[in-house]
Amino acid sequence: GQTASAPAETKSQTVELKLAHFFPATHPAEKELVQPWAKAIDTATEGRVKITSYPGQTLLQADAVYDGVVNGIADVGLSCFSYTRGSFPVSEVFELPGIKYANSKAASKVAWEGIKELNPKEVQDTKLMMVFTTGPGDLYTKEPVRALKDLKGLEIRATGLSAKSLAALGAMPVAMAQSEAYEALSKGVVKGNLGPVEVLQGWKQAEVTKYVTFSPFLYNNLFYVTMNLDKWNSLDPKDQKAIEMVNQKFFEEVAMGLWDKQNESALKYAAEKGMEVITLSQEEQNQWISLIKPIQDDFVTQMNQKGESGQEILDKVKNLADQYNKEYQ
Amino acid sequence: MSIFLVGLIGIAIFFGLVIVRMPIAYSMALVGFVGFSYLTSVPASLDMVAKELYNTFTSYSLSVIAMFVWMGFLAYYSGIGTSLYVFAYKMIGHLPGGLAIATQAACAVFGAICGSNTATAATMAAIALPEMDKYNYDKSLSTASIAAGGVLGIMIPPSVIFILYGTATEQSVGTLFMAGIVPGILLTFLNMGMIYLLTLRNPSLGPAGDKSSWRERIQSLRGGLGEALAIFILSVGGLFAGWFTPTEAGAVGAGGILIISLLEKRISWENLKKSLFDTTRTSAMIMLMLAGAVMFGRFMAISRVPSELANWVGSLPLPPFAIMGMILFIYLILGCFIDALALILLTVPIFFPVVVNTLGYDPIWFGVVVVLVVGMGVITPPVGMNVYIIKGIAPEIPLETIFKGVWPFLFTILICLILLMIFPGIATYLPELLKGS
Amino acid sequence: MKQLSHLVKKVSSILDRLAGLCFFSVMLLIVANIVLRTVFNQPILGTYELVGFLTGMGVALALAHCAFQDGHIAVSFIMERLPRKTQSIAAVLVNTASSILWAAAAWSLGKFGQTMKIKGLVSPSAEIPVYPFIYLVAFGLVGLCLVLLFKSLVSFREVLGIDTAKKVTR
Numbered sequence: 057g058q059t060a061s062a063p064a065e066t067k068s069q070t071v072e073l074k075l076a077h078f079f080p081a082t083h084p085a086e087k088e089l090v091q092p093w094a095k096a097i098d099t100a101t102e103g104r105v106k107i108t109s110y111p112g113q114t115l116l117q118a119d120a121v122y123d124g125v126v127n128g129i130a131d132v133g134l135s136c137f138s139y140t141r142g143s144f145p146v147s148e149v150f151e152l153p154g155i156k157y158a159n160s161k162a163a164s165k166v167a168w169e170g171i172k173e174l175n176p177k178e179v180q181d182t183k184l185m186m187v188f189t190t191g192p193g194d195l196y197t198k199e200p201v202r203a204l205k206d207l208k209g210l211e212i213r214a215t216g217l218s219a220k221s222l223a224a225l226g227a228m229p230v231a232m233a234q235s236e237a238y239e240a241l242s243k244g245v246v247k248g249n250l251g252p253v254e255v256l257q258g259w260k261q262a263e264v265t266k267y268v269t270f271s272p273f274l275y276n277n278l279f280y281v282t283m284n285l286d287k288w289n290s291l292d293p294k295d296q297k298a299i300e301m302v303n304q305k306f307f308e309e310v311a312m313g314l315w316d317k318q319n320e321s322a323l324k325y326a327a328e329k330g331m332e333v334i335t336l337s338q339e340e341q342n343q344w345i346s347l348i349k350p351i352q353d354d355f356v357t358q359m360n361q362k363g364e365s366g367q368e369i370l371d372k373v374k375n376l377a378d379q380y381n382k383e384y385q
Numbered sequence: 386m387s388i389f390l391v392g393l394i395g396i397a398i399f400f401g402l403v404i405v406r407m408p409i410a411y412s413m414a415l416v417g418f419v420g421f422s423y424l425t426s427v428p429a430s431l432d433m434v435a436k437e438l439y440n441t442f443t444s445y446s447l448s449v450i451a452m453f454v455w456m457g458f459l460a461y462y463s464g465i466g467t468s469l470y471v472f473a474y475k476m477i478g479h480l481p482g483g484l485a486i487a488t489q490a491a492c493a494v495f496g497a498i499c500g501s502n503t504a505t506a507a508t509m510a511a512i513a514l515p516e517m518d519k520y521n522y523d524k525s526l527s528t529a530s531i532a533a534g535g536v537l538g539i540m541i542p543p544s545v546i547f548i549l550y551g552t553a554t555e556q557s558v559g560t561l562f563m564a565g566i567v568p569g570i571l572l573t574f575l576n577m578g579m580i581y582l583l584t585l586r587n588p589s590l591g592p593a594g595d596k597s598s599w600r601e602r603i604q605s606l607r608g609g610l611g612e613a614l615a616i617f618i619l620s621v622g623g624l625f626a627g628w629f630t631p632t633e634a635g636a637v638g639a640g641g642i643l644i645i646s647l648l649e650k651r652i653s654w655e656n657l658k659k660s661l662f663d664t665t666r667t668s669a670m671i672m673l674m675l676a677g678a679v680m681f682g683r684f685m686a687i688s689r690v691p692s693e694l695a696n697w698v699g700s701l702p703l704p705p706f707a708i709m710g711m712i713l714f715i716y717l718i719l720g721c722f723i724d725a726l727a728l729i730l731l732t733v734p735i736f737f738p739v740v741v742n743t744l745g746y747d748p749i750w751f752g753v754v755v756v757l758v759v760g761m762g763v764i765t766p767p768v769g770m771n772v773y774i775i776k777g778i779a780p781e782i783p784l785e786t787i788f789k790g791v792w793p794f795l796f797t798i799l800i801c802l803i804l805l806m807i808f809p810g811i812a813t814y815l816p817e818l819l820k821g822s
Numbered sequence: 823m824k825q826l827s828h829l830v831k832k833v834s835s836i837l838d839r840l841a842g843l844c845f846f847s848v849m850l851l852i853v854a855n856i857v858l859r860t861v862f863n864q865p866i867l868g869t870y871e872l873v874g875f876l877t878g879m880g881v882a883l884a885l886a887h888c889a890f891q892d893g894h895i896a897v898s899f900i901m902e903r904l905p906r907k908t909q910s911i912a913a914v915l916v917n918t919a920s921s922i923l924w925a926a927a928a929w930s931l932g933k934f935g936q937t938m939k940i941k942g943l944v945s946p947s948a949e950i951p952v953y954p955f956i957y958l959v960a961f962g963l964v965g966l967c968l969v970l971l972f973k974s975l976v977s978f979r980e981v982l983g984i985d986t987a988k989k990v991t992r
């Protein structure tokens with residue numbers, strides 16, 4: 057270990073924590089959330105807890121973050137549950153298609169309150185600091201998608217649950233990394249992408265697509281910030297309390313709306329690039345939602361097989377969604 | 386002991402291991418593992434090693450390397466590679482260094498299909514080395530010029546390095562690709578000029594042959610040039626038509642050559658197996674080395690050697706061009722030890738704000754500059770991925786022979802860098818032109 | 823000793839053959855997927871993930887044979903200037919240290935595989951269980967370890983003067 061250094065009395069008070077995540081160092085997740093949050097914790101604990109961020113996968117690959125925190129490679133980690141499918145079966149409920157979210161604020165609130173209430177076993181081996189989401193994702197395409205028939209056979213980049221939803225809607229999901237999507241869109245290997253519109257600006261995909269179809273029931277992606285349990289338990293209770301306060305504040309004021317802010321700016325950018333925005337009629341939306349209903353049923357069945365009450369979990373999330381969609385219009 | 390010092394000691398131990406003939410891949414992995422253990426804990430480090438091995442080996446984007454390597458060996462064993470070189474020799478074999486010059490052109494053309502420096506170097510080495518050997522080219526020149534030609538793979542679009550840079554800095558990948566074209570062609574010509582000068586001074590490096598008649602030249606068109614052209618058109622055409630992605634292009638190339646070779650009975654069952662086993666050996670070597678480089682990079686990241694160096698330079702009270710010069714120097718030093726992808730991830734987020742926001746340089750221009758300095762890194766000892774790959778394909782050639790031949794090409798990259806500093810338009814003109822229209 | 827040498831060669835080349843098969847399948851899978859996607863509008867679900875799995879298997883299974891052929895690049899020009907005995911001693915140490923490293927890595931991968939088996943980790947789209955592939959990578963590293971231990975043994979016999987190979991095994 058790294059104990060050989062410095063005078064013991066002065067250092068023993070300070071806990072230094074390594075935080076691993078995959079966002080580039082220039083991303084708002086680092087600049088507006090991680091950095092200010094780490095600073096606030098430093099202040100709140102009077103310098104006893106210091107967090108160093110390792111962005112851009114320099115410490116851990118995106119899909120190795122959760123286990124890396126469990127095993128102590130990093131002390132704190134920020135990543136997506138969906139990168140390790142199967143490891144977080146209950147939490148998948150928050151990403152199920154067919155549940156409508158008004159924005160990232162509502163979706164984040166549903167996820168965080170929901171996880172606290174459900175307290176699934178899969179996340180009990182670390183100390184969750186917060187969970188937030190991208191909120192609804194939209195379709196951005198090279199050809200207009202105004203109705204179900206326009207989706208038929210259309211190649212769209214997607215993986216995991218979104219790939220299932222798109223297949224259910226008759227589209228043709230093609231898996232590839234987000235970093236490959238720009239090239240693939242520009243050459244037409246895929247004709248569209250599904251995700252938070254932030255990607256249009258962040259990955260400049262507005263340059264290679266022409267239409268945005270709002271689909272607020274088709275996609276949601278959860279991020280977690282979590283801490284190694286032993287490290288957490290080793291902290292002074294008063295520091296733990298201080299950190300919990302900071303977490304709550306940063307969840308409310310920064311994290312839950314982080315993607316709304318980016319999406320808003322990306323939509324402006326997309327408009328400048330001449331993209332057309334398409335809103336589906338209520339009738340059309342209902343038709344889409346009914347087609348992806350079987351994916352929710354699958355979830356319930358799988359939960360039941362694992363001995364959890366799938367329907368109860370699903371209903372709880374739907375109720376929370378109704379409640380917070382109203383609250384955060 | 387400060388963690389920074391631990392990082393430096395790690396580099397020293399790495400040198401020691403390399404000197405006692407531990408394979409480079411193992412040395413990087415061992416230092417990465419021990420160093421990471423020291424700065425975190427042994428269980429954490431064991432976990433890191435397991436994940437990096439698994440993630441590197443099963444990475445979809447790295448699968449392209451194996452496919453391009455196989456494509457190269459298939460081209461060699463089927464004789465399609467030979468036919469290209471017979472043609473090139475008839476055309477410009479009478480010039481000193483003619484075949485090495487032609488190889489640069491081939492690297493540039495191949496760079497338009499392949500986005501990776503390692504895959505470009507491996508494929509071209511498999512095709513070109515045996516051919517240049519036949520015409521008694523000096524091994525130092527033939528290997529080093531392919532190592533340098535591999536850099537064209539990331540300068541000419543598509544390019545994984547531009548994608549990574551664009552991702553880390555939120556720049557348009559399309560614009561970066563545009564910006565790489567002219568510097569890529571410039572570097573190709575600079576390398577060609579360097580080869581010409583080297584062989585002019587010392588003709589034994591690339592002996593000039595007799596001038597061929599146009600009749601002979603036209604005859605040489607037959608051997609398999611049409612096949613090579615067909616594969617090229619299929620690959621580039623398919624990329625532009627949107628049939629497949631650059632990552633899939635390797636498999637298309639390998640499959641294309643295989644089908645043509647089987648149809649024309651160009652390849653025996655024995656040679657087909659050979660091509661495949663050369664591919665397994667080369668891929669295992671490259672991928673273990675990449676995994677080792679990632680582990681070493683993880684250790685470097687938590688030792689904070691790269692970031693402290695970067696922060697220090699950014700804070701110096703010097704005029705912009707001097708700071709820029711320092712940054713390039715740091716890239717050159719770090720590039721000696723850290724592989725291309727890790728180098729970008731570790732340094733670009735730190736240097737980018739300094740270069741673009743503080744010093745006011747163009748972000749697209751800086752992207753091209755970064756690719757050039759990374760290009761230097763992949764051919765400099767002790768961690769020079771392109772050089773090791775060529776060594777893996779031609780095991781009988783001593784490493785120092787290749788590294789010795791590399792110096793002139795470091796110089797051409799440097800010239801290209803200086804030209805870019807004086808005339809930023811080399812990178813920025815084409816994207817602006819296309820944006821304006 | 824000769825029999826052992828044959829055995830190691832045989833085992834590593836069998837693994838290498840399997841590796842070749844993996845790379846061959848990668849090519850077939852990617853090409854088939856492109857054709858089905860562009861011509862028939864019917865891509866193969868999970869190609870992206872399968873290509874990763876197959877490549878990983880290919881690389882892992884080829885490691886041992888690559889090491890057997892001295893395919894993992896090393897810098898030898900400094901050692902070559904030293905006396906043969908020193909070279910052999912260094913080779914024993916290097917190969918032993920390396921095999922410990924990769925054995926530790928294989929063990930750690932085994933543990934990782936076991937954890938992922940319990941957690942039920944699957945690939946994102948095709949939902950293929952991931953743990954068998956983690957075990958396979960571990961298996962490939964075990965093969966690499968065996969080759970390295972064999973090489974240590976060869977060098978050790980050279981140190982003792984039992985064998986004298988034409989070239990110092992590294």
Ligand code: NA
Binds near residue numbers: 542
């Ligand atoms: Na390229």
Ligand code: NA
Binds near residue numbers: 722765766769
């Ligand atoms: Na280097």
